Amino acid sequence: MAENDCRSQLIAAATPLFAAKGFHGVGVRELAAAAGVNISMISYYFKGKEGLYAAVLSEQFSTLKSVAQLATAQGDPLAKFELYVRATVARYRKTPYLLRFYTSELTNPTPCFESIVKPAIRGVLRVLLDNFYEGVSSRQFRSDLNPADTVLALAGMINFYFLLEPATAEMVDHAPERDEELIRHVMELLARGILA
């Protein structure tokens, strides 16, 4: 293994393994073998298995930071919600393991939950909430809806579709070619529900 490629090789190989089996479901031997690297390199570069996991999670959740750009994007609040939905779908297509870490940490939290996952989720909800308030202020959205329930419903509609894929693959077509239809479907339900 050449140079510090070891480090990136380990992260690259560990990502799908941790995503599929969870932190406790994978061993260091398996991680090292998948990366084509010696076991001791995990301690050398990451100070142990937990450090490697933290590095993987940190990389995965860094993709969520782009949601903050929604605040400064152009367009009305409904258009911004559509930007969020489109970005979410695109993110899952580009970073297919993110949702696994997301729900795995929500369900069986590791020490990384407080330091990495919770701040990331709250950041996204914060942006969505602010956008909702903006829509209410500009009288584009109804003022009689609970803001938190509304943005959680929006996030739930789009995220649950991908979360349930392993169980519904034979019942529902999850092909990327259908993404545009899915996005317009979610936006259709949302718009009818929240527009004033």
Add this chain to the structure above:
Amino acid sequence: MAENDCRSQLIAAATPLFAAKGFHGVGVRELAAAAGVNISMISYYFKGKEGLYAAVLSEQFSTLKSVAQLATAQGDPLAKFELYVRATVARYRKTPYLLRFYTSELTNPTPCFESIVKPAIRGVLRVLLDNFYEGVSSRQFRSDLNPADTVLALAGMINFYFLLEPATAEMVDHAPERDEELIRHVMELLARGILA
């Protein structure tokens, strides 16, 4: 430990532990200690840790079978969707660990996923889909919506609210006293979105 109380004690103690840490996150020693039972009882009653986990999962998911009653319930399709939402909320209040197992298995499947979890999820979606078709046939629902996307959106709105609780507890009030408001909120969004 008296009689075969061992068995039920183990299931009762294992449920919150498996829910919080996942299958690989708990050891047999911890399980036995929490149940106040000798380690060897796990093999004696369940033929090993995996058997105990399967017993826990089987019990948890048996609560989903009641969704099938929706098919024979009285009321129009929209009222039946509301029955589903109410039953889901009530189920999570009564069986607070179910959602953990649900998402844990979706994200990091064990052998139980195919035998227990997948059939349960598909059963629920089947009932919801049939109800949607009924609503379209009776012209109560719009006919231009994708049925699968619609029922997944409904399930997502209500399930995601509970899934995100660990991350949003300080931002969103998850008190049971707000359940009625949540239910009416979800039904409000759904009704505006799908009614003809």
Add this chain to the structure above:
DNA sequence: GTCTATATTGCGATAGAC
């Protein structure tokens, strides 16, 4: 920076006494 070899601990499972 990378390897081998090993220390140490914990795991799940069970034989056999009672």
Add this chain to the structure above:
DNA sequence: GTCTATCGCAATATAGAC
């Protein structure tokens, strides 16, 4: 039906050679 004691193995981590 329940216990103690232990087996066999895999886990993570690291010391020390190169």
